[in-house]
Amino acid sequence: MSDSAKQAILDSLDIGFRYPDDQRAALISKIAEINGVTESQVSLGNGSSENIRAVVQMLQTKALKDGKQFQVVVPDPTFAYAELYALSLGESVVKVPLIAENYDLDFDNLQKAADEFDGISLFYLCNPNNPTATITATHKLKAWINNAPANHYFLLDQAYSEYITDPSFESGVEWIKQELSANLIVIRTFSKLCALAAMRMGYAIASPQTTASIEPLCR
Numbered sequence: 001m002s003d004s005a006k007q008a009i010l011d012s013l014d015i016g017f018r019y020p021d022d023q024r025a026a027l028i029s030k031i032a033e034i035n036g037v038t039e040s041q042v043s044l045g046n047g048s049s050e051n052i053r054a055v056v057q058m059l060q061t062k063a064l065k066d067g068k069q070f071q072v073v074v075p076d077p078t079f080a081y082a083e084l085y086a087l088s089l090g091e092s093v094v095k096v097p098l099i100a101e102n103y104d105l106d107f108d109n110l111q112k113a114a115d116e117f118d119g120i121s122l123f124y125l126c127n128p129n130n131p132t133a134t135i136t137a138t139h140k141l142k143a144w145i146n147n148a149p150a151n152h153y154f155l156l157d158q159a160y161s162e163y164i165t166d167p168s169f170e171s172g173v174e175w176i177k178q179e180l181s182a183n184l185i186v187i188r189t190f191s192k193l194c195a196l197a198a199m200r201m202g203y204a205i206a207s208p209q210t211t212a213s214i215e216p217l218c219r
């Protein structure tokens with residue numbers, strides 16, 4: 001944790017008895033500014049784990065309202081929270097093994113899992129992936145998201161994106177700004193590079209419409 005972060009924590013101890021509504025709003029503003037999006041595109045979570053849970057829950061509710069089925073499709077292995085939240089909400093999870101030779105996403109089988117399903121599918125994609133530390137080729141991922149049908153959603157978890165040195169990597173936040181897909185949600189966290197895991201701060205960036213249905217689930 002940086003010295004300035006430690007100092008900021010010490011400086012705020014005296015207001016620790018208050019609920020942090022104003023600070024929450026200020027942090028949303030700052031995250032929006034840093035990422036070049038509007039405040040209406042930022043949803044703040046108690047760690048990005050809460051953002052993952054909120055996205056799963058938001059789509060479960062949407063599916064219920066629309067009278068549709070809902071499933072979560074995950075590569076295997078990957079960070080388990082999307083799977084665990086879906087299972088705890090009684091939803092089904094399809095696990096699609098990574099390609100054995102290079103740990104890349106098996107796009108064909110991921111797509112097949114959703115195409116064969118009559119309802120809403122959420123792909124949870126961790127890029128770079130935990131635990132394989134691999135990244136997915138940007139052009140493939142971008143084209144896949146761009147061409148997806150309206151009932152396919154993408155939760156792009158970029159918890160480790162600050163560590164990437166590969167110049168071909170594009171942040172999903174840029175894709176949100178380019179309005180690549182209304183069904184794309186990108187999550188980031190202060191837990192890794194900033195070493196603030198115990199402070200529980202993560203965020204989701206999406207279109208204003210999608211954010212409006214996630215943000216109320218993060219309070």
Ligand SMILES: Cc1ncc(COP(=O)(O)O)c(C=O)c1O
Pocket residue numbers: 046047048049050079126130157159160188189190191197200201202
């Ligand atoms: C890929 C990935 N996403 C999200 C998280 C959750 O992080 P946090 O809830 O602290 O933001 C982790 C934690 O290990 C992770 O590895």
